[in-house]
Amino acid sequence: MQISPPPGDPAPLGATSEVGRLSTVVLHRPGAELRRLTPRNNDQLLFDGVPWVARAQEEHDAFAQALRDRGVEVLHLDALLADVMALPEARTSLIAAAVDDPRLGATLRHATTAHLSGLAPADLAATLIAGLAHDELRGGRGLAYQVMERGDFVVPPLPNLLFTRDSSVWVGDQVAVTSLAMPARHRESTITAAVYAHHPRFSGAEQLYGSELEHLEGGDVLLLAAGVVAVGVGERTTPGGAERLARRVFARGLAHTVLVVPIAQERAMMHLDTICTMVDVDAVVMYPAVADHLQAWTVTAGEQLPDDDDTTELSVTGPQPFLVAAAAAMGIDRLRVIDTGLDPVTAEREQWDDGNNTLALAPRLAVAYERNTVTNAALEAAGIEVVPIAGSELGSGRGGPRCMSCPVRREPL
């Protein structure tokens, strides 16, 4: 076991805010899966370029170290996965997910299953993440295998596993394994599901959602305050996903209000956390071009039928301006807004480079990409201490410090 449970009686897992002191986080250090990116496949694999992998790893190591320096325990997803790949049940389900692809056909599916089943736990974990190229499958057979291009993948790689925010999200003491919208990311949540179900670090954690349900991605989920959850709906999370999550958090007593926030269906704003993240109990950094138009539907619980998560009546009001709805739900006078950039062009550039995508380590202490100098200066001027990290290569997948982290334990405020 690479990652053992902490000794004694540790603080419970979970998070009720975006800004409570961060104590444990799951990251994924990018590896061989990033070396799979080429100019021919990068669009489909959701990267805007072909990263320099060694530099991306250096940047990621510095990110992890910056967190550790501030007392955060960093867990690595590949190590958690390698641990659970020693367990027959977890192996079987992830191998099945890896070959559940109509491109393969029965013969190649069999050969691939046999190959994966023969791998030692750490090798299987590595292969599930990096994928399996045509020429790496010795003993490949079948029509599909013969016709397949040499550069193609029998099992496609998962370069976006780097963005651990999206494949699971904790709401209170329960974890939602999400349902990722883009085909290139679908398999990621089979990995998080196996880790949460089988790893002793998470034993007893109740699962709130599932990869088979309506699309929902963690980057769209913001814990505005204890009991108040904002869910962006757009390119990734669907209104149906927000509805299902709302019913479940109400039924389980994890929240009293869910704000459903429509966002533009475009790459620059794929998740709510690309335009808005929290940096204090009552402050957000936000893209000014949308700050005033963003609307929210306020969803609260109506009658709940006993023993069923999915039948709670929902009461829906709105829409009204997001900032107004958020302050009302949070029980504060006003949500303070710090702008990305100063002028519209700088704002657009810094939004694109994840200037909005900060990771709070505590109230008024946030990790941000160093390149977004204007936004970071605005944060400092507003009393937010910025922990700057390099992200020239990491950012080529369009994700910042928040996207690259899944908080599993934050202290309550």
Ligand SMILES: NC(=[NH2+])NCCC[C@H](N)C(=O)O
């Ligand atoms: N929470 C986030 N904003 N995640 C960013 C994910 C970026 C990734 N390349 C994708 O397109 O899915």
